[in-house]
Amino acid sequence: MTISPCSAELPGTFGEAMPFLCKGAVITLQATLGGSVLAIAIALPVGLMAMSHRGAVRAVARVYMEFFRGTSVLVQLFWLYYAMPILTGFQLDKSFAGILALGLNLGAYGSEVVRGAVRSVSRGQREAAIALNFSPYHRMRYVILPQAFIGMIPPMNNLLIELLKATSLLSVITVADLTYQGRLLVNSGSDQLIVFALLLLIYFLFSYLITLIMRFVEGRAARMVGRDGPQGRPRRAWRSPRPRRPVPSVEIPSVEIPSAETPSVEGAR
């Protein structure tokens, strides 16, 4: 017989905690999904705007990016939820305010990623598209973006994990996410060591899930423009790939040098 991990029949604290944590986990996933859709929807146009030929368009993009990267998510969240209603008389729903704050914040970081990836597409590609008489839209849509997209994915993966982590802040404005449920359980007397360990574990599993999905997307995107997908193990897996130690394997026999002639350390610097 298999027992669902969310079942209340699990022994001890697990049975007590898991039904609530699963409920919270669903909210956390929803917030992550909502936030990432909003962030990507903002990042693409703003990232392209930041490279516009028109100074005014560029300025709008830069102001947005600097503004949201310059303050912390928590302050933005508080401001949207508690301060803005006083100024505008318009109270946002708490989950909506949360997703909005996360999306705006991560969208600003994402714009920088988009900008960097588009800039890293080699110049020849752009020149070739011009030579083939592509319109600026077609140039971007069929030549530059498909290639830039591959480069965006690894940094986007990191940003999505940052987003997942930032959703824990929604608990502060009483959105019933994973962290909120965990705190509630601890306050009502569950073993806090186990509850917090479960919280961390669930967040870690979600991060890993994001990495797996992004790796899959990266492989598909790379094959669509005729390149090999990512190689080796996931980028954010247990151990990041590391080049071999740059020390030659041949042991150099140590030679006794009279101390007076020992090369000074200064010379080696």
Next chain:
Amino acid sequence: MIWDWDWTREILPELLTQGLLVTVQATLGGAVLAFVLGLFVALLRRSRNPFVSRPVGAVMEFIRSTPLLVQLFVVYYVLPDFGVKMTALMTGIIGLGLHYASYTSEVYRAGIDGVPKGQWEAAIALNLPRHWIWISVVLPQAVRRSLPALGNYLIAIFKESPQLSIITVVDVVGLARELGSERFRYLEPMTVAGLFFLLVAIPASIFVRRLERRLGN
């Protein structure tokens, strides 16, 4: 008038002295811990002994993949059960430092990998002892390469420090929340706190960008 200027003038000095002091302490404390710990972690992860490098890497990956807020709760609520008693600010500094050590260790790793192979070979040819190669040849170059990225993480730590207000540290944001809850009016204190973060973070990031260009990487 929606905006209450009188009240703003009243709370501004308090926010900018008392609150700022705590924010600066948390940021600098967390950053120093993250920079020092990150270096040791980067060295441990390069260890030849897989029983050292693998577990250290796994723990750091775990810390990097889980929210700072939950980690702060663990340090704040669970550690006292094991007889470790600290002030909330101290707890926050340790939480920030540990969390960001997992990021800075990657920065140092990249910096160490970026030291040209010839430097290693020259140091070995000069018959320098191993620890001396690290201390006087590799690390000075690696740390120099890492400086701009570390500067970015200093700014990141500064921006994440408001999370400490959730574990009752009274920093700029904690104070703003306290002041706001007195009148149940968050507009002025939160806006002032947000502007204050902007005023520090934007010049700082411009400075880091300039540093990046000067160090040429």
